[in-house]
Amino acid sequence: MQDFPYVYRWDRQDRKGQLCRVLARGNMNSCLVEFVDGYRMVTSRTALGKAAGLVSGDTEGVGFSGCVSSDRARHAAIKAAS
Numbered sequence: 670m671q672d673f674p675y676v677y678r679w680d681r682q683d684r685k686g687q688l689c690r691v692l693a694r695g696n697m698n699s700c701l702v703e704f705v706d707g708y709r710m711v712t713s714r715t716a717l718g719k720a721a722g723l724v725s726g727d728t729e730g731v732g733f734s735g736c737v738s739s740d741r742a743r744h745a746a747i748k749a750a751s
Contacts, residue, residue, distance in 0.1 A: 673705055679716040688720060
């Protein structure tokens, strides 16, 4: 099981692309997330994407799962090339 199974997708507080985990879910699609460095913030769950192809704690090669179809195609092409 991954310690940080999500990637923050929004460009807020310079956190875009960083791994995070959900600590609590709230009303109106909000959640409390914690990043690898211990920083916590409340955000929308829409800002989170599932991290694809990561080993726990690995931040290299961060990909998104379940995003726009062009992202899926790009991710598949990168995976096929490696």
